Amino acid sequence: MKFVIIGGDAAGMSAASRAKRSMPDMEIIVLEKTEDVSYSACGMPYNIADASREMDDLVVRSADVFRQKQDIDLRTGHVVECVDPGSRLVSGTIQGTQASFSFSYDRLLIATGGRSIIPDLPGFDLPGVLALKSLKDGKTIKTYLNTHAVKKAVIIGMGYIGLEMAEALRARDIAVDMVKPGPDLLPWMPRDLAEVIEKELEANAVGLYPGHAIKAIEKAESQLKIVCEDKTLTADMVLVAIGIHPNSEIAKDAGLELGPGGSIAVNRRLQTSDESVYAAGDCADAIHVVTGEKTWIPLALRANRAGWAVADNVCGKTAELDGVAGTAVFRVFDLEVARSGLTEQEAKKAGFDPVVVTIKSRSRAHAHPGSQTIWVHLVGDRQTGRLLGAVMVGPEGVAHRIDAIAVALHAKMSVATFAQTDLAYAPPFSPVWDPMLTAANQLLKKL
């Protein structure tokens, strides 16, 4: 059995390692276009925040470890350009050379990840206009910060990568403005909770400029000018963080079916429309456990889990994945922000009849020192009484609470049943009625 993997990041290397452990004699070839494999991509903003740390701290396992200790044929600098499912061949060229390569496979995994969306506008290719997706991107940003007198940065986009980078840059005492064409910070977020985050950003001197369509970036002496329709911002560095695209072109060219957002469509076993070809990670779609429909939510846990499941299936141990709940958590300065499941808008779009509630509660018990405000927003379905989703914001106790919601969504639990759950209470950690229970009790009244 010859197992070829395109892409050596989370999904690809998880699959390679697990398949090798399972079947040590299997021939496994990993083709990675960069020189970097197996690193903590999500850790990059926190590493960039600290000038004293090396970016290579984020490397979990080096290419040599995979090659020597795990006996995986890992080939970096290998850019796959073509997959031919008919003849079961992958081919491409070696980075920086004229040399081409071609490999046959019995099973193929496409784990090509995603890439930052860069608008097709003038000036987005200027030096100092950067994006953050790969480790190489991270190193470029860090080197830029370490070698240029960056006193002011502009972040285009207001998603979680942009917010994490705003925190990282402020930690380096760099002034930060954030700008985007759309009207809202985190558009999926209920407005009452988004306001809490806006206040936190303002308290940390981050300038917010939503609703400004960007026309171009221009070079102006030693600075960059971000020219919007009705406003111009200046910066020493620009970070483009408006989202990612799945790297699905080779799959599309190979005639494989695509899913939401142009991702590669896979079944529960991670097989594409060609059963010998798997896809996993940021390039592949998933089933949403709340809607039962296909979705594309590129996140790290799913990539690792899908990599494992591919390995199991390739090794003959059937593995089917339930799907994703869209659980995500991130930090914005001193706030924890978390979500799982559907927002009100997403619920409507999926055909539910959503009812929502937002409550303010406390992070610790009555009269316990250090207690702070936490916000819980819940979405339920009027027709069935089902819990559909949650968003939470607060300075503590949010990041792990969301896991309870995620489990409830996997269990397709009703709001009424969730409201009866025996959640933990002790004064340093919660009021007697956990904020999630208070929210569920309030939502029940509206359902």
Add this chain to the structure above:
Amino acid sequence: MKFVIIGGDAAGMSAASRAKRSMPDMEIIVLEKTEDVSYSACGMPYNIADASREMDDLVVRSADVFRQKQDIDLRTGHVVECVDPGSRLVSGTIQGTQASFSFSYDRLLIATGGRSIIPDLPGFDLPGVLALKSLKDGKTIKTYLNTHAVKKAVIIGMGYIGLEMAEALRARDIAVDMVKPGPDLLPWMPRDLAEVIEKELEANAVGLYPGHAIKAIEKAESQLKIVCEDKTLTADMVLVAIGIHPNSEIAKDAGLELGPGGSIAVNRRLQTSDESVYAAGDCADAIHVVTGEKTWIPLALRANRAGWAVADNVCGKTAELDGVAGTAVFRVFDLEVARSGLTEQEAKKAGFDPVVVTIKSRSRAHAHPGSQTIWVHLVGDRQTGRLLGAVMVGPEGVAHRIDAIAVALHAKMSVATFAQTDLAYAPPFSPVWDPMLTAANQLLKKL
């Protein structure tokens, strides 16, 4: 409709307030033997830790607020001695007087709570030998500490109240020894996790003396001697924290059925064996959601929730409670300790075929600053693959993670399904594979 409630703490006052909100014209009489109602009992150790705080900070609502703003006929100092279900009468005497009282009822709630177990041994009635259950107890301890030169305390018992009080006393720079007859700190806890807590206690200079049967407490000049079979400890104050008894005597005398541990047996609507008489709070039993059997786990959330459910049922809105998962969390100095569901021993006793795993993981992502070790112990059932319980210990990220386990237990989720849940990940809060998922994956291999 005349609704009489015996006991004005969590369950009793929750029931009274909710019934009054629901049916403002209902006649509600609350008979409370002490002068204190509606206070945060669980907050007492943290209040005692801080000499500068008033114990009354813990009072959530005063008796006068209930009387004046909520129009509840709240009678403190009323000690109920007899319930007569046949004639629907409660009677007793008023504290510190010869006066007796008697009230008829249409519906009765017994919410008499529990009391500290005090061994029937010589010297347990000496001044300076104290226990912590009621607000009055808390005030007595605090006054004792504020008015005596307490340099050394001995805590008899090693449960969570004892551990919380050890932390509180150490915060006041009081030397602490803990002693108990049984061999183990937290006997329900897996030994590998209990050792982590033992080390934390040792690091905080708490002396641990398990396996010492106590014979007596003796007065020795200005100190107290705790005389064990093979050892004598000295102290300026002794805290007896070996557990609580349900206050179920009046229910027993009234011929009502009792449940586990001598608690009052109730159905899902909180009715006792007499359908006009309800019981709720620390004096009443509950159904365990994992075993489906009766259990007695006196905790605050259940008391509040049961109080509400009684009010709803009394007001004609049928409320049935699913039951408890035995979720509990407490802090031991810098450690968070949490559990939900069954331990291996409890699972065996309940007729399951338990398989367990303990894993060590990290509280934050690879290379994220401040990451610490956290321990997860999971219990699964070999026959059905069901998740049965969890215990977790760690310096951060434990207290709220346990809620995910609690929800999974309510959903009767299998370990395999739990292992597929989409839990939150971001570098400041978790590794990519949440420690609970790592534990579930390991447990799956053994099932």
